[in-house]
Amino acid sequence: MKASAALGVTGFSLIAVTYGMARFSWGLMLPEVAHDIPFSSRLAGVLTACSFAAYCVSIIAASLLAQRIGPRLPAVVAALCAAVGLLLLALSSSPLMLANGLFIAGLSAGLASPALADAVSLMIDIKRQPQVNTIINAGTSAGIIFSVPILLFMPGGWRAACLLFAVIALICVIPTLRYLPAGRPARGTRH
Numbered sequence: 551m552k553a554s555a556a557l558g559v560t561g562f563s564l565i566a567v568t569y570g571m572a573r574f575s576w577g578l579m580l581p582e583v584a585h586d587i588p589f590s591s592r593l594a595g596v597l598t599a600c601s602f603a604a605y606c607v608s609i610i611a612a613s614l615l616a617q618r619i620g621p622r623l624p625a626v627v628a629a630l631c632a633a634v635g636l637l638l639l640a641l642s643s644s645p646l647m648l649a650n651g652l653f654i655a656g657l658s659a660g661l662a663s664p665a666l667a668d669a670v671s672l673m674i675d676i677k678r679q680p681q682v683n684t685i686i687n688a689g690t691s692a693g694i695i696f697s698v699p700i701l702l703f704m705p706g707g708w709r710a711a712c713l714l715f716a717v718i719a720l721i722c723v724i725p726t727l728r729y730l731p732a733g734r735p736a737r738g739t740r741h
Contacts (some may be wrong), residue, residue, distance in 0.1 A: 553673050554682050556616050560725040561580075561666040561686030564629060568662040570693015571715040572632035572655035573601055578701050579639075579695075579708040586708075589645045601656030602648045608660030621665040621672070624729040628661035629726055634721035640712035656721070668728045 589597070608631075612624045637653025642648045666686050674682050700711045732740060 554678055556725070556729040557666075557669055557673055558682050558685040558724075560722075560729045561669070561682070562663050562667065562689040564625060564684055564726060565689030566693030566696065567715065567719045568628050568632050568658040569690040571697055572636055572694075573605065573659045574690070574694050575697040575701065575711075576652060578697055578712060579711070582701075582708045583642075583648065583738065584655040586677065587642060587645065589648075590632055591635065596651055597645065600721050601653040604653045604656030605660040608644070608657040609664060609673055610660075611665040612661040616665045616668040618734070620731050620733040621669040622726065622732045624661045624665035625669070625726045625730050626723055627721040628658045628665065629719050631655065631661060632658035632722075636712045636716035636719060640709045640716065652699075665730070671726075672731055672734075 577599065580598075584594065612628075615624050631654050633654070635658065636652030637656060638647060642651055649707045667683070670679050670682050670686070697711070697715070700714060701708060704710050704714065706713075
């Protein structure tokens with residue numbers, strides 16, 4: 551598979567999972583979750599902030615990490631954080647468990663973006679970088695769009711949807727390991 555196509559599909563999938571499913575689908579799930587695990591509207595805001603706070607912390611850390619060790623490890627950790635966070639959400643029985651799940655899932659989006667941007671800059675000719683970045687970033691919308699019918703129609707409701715999203719996140723580890731560079735190339739070279 552051509553490097554730009556492989557990276558585009560891998561990045562699109564990882565962004566769909568980390569942003570669309572692990573981070574932004576929470577807003578779609580919130581009414582049903584609040585029905586199963588009662589909490590106040592104030593606590594709903596705090597829970598939602600957990601995901602955003604994790605994103606802010608991880609995007610800074612991931613930028614530094616990707617520059618030092620390459621994009622593969624942060625991207626793999628992003629997929630694993632999405633899977634673990636979504637699994638915690640699926641198993642939650644209290645607002646505290648929800649907060650932990652949302653925080654861990656929120657880390658995934660902040661880890662994924664810098665890693666994928668770094669991979670694009672390392673692997674793709676500068677003229678094609680905007681096209682590949684556009685494909686990758688479209689994953690956010692695709693993840694949200696995919697989440698809607700799953701959350702509305704999947705038997706088992708939001709918990710089953712979170713389990714499905716966690717499995718998809720784990721599947722994303724495979725192409726991430728295969729197509730993203732593991733380290734930093736020597737100065738002046740490109741993979």
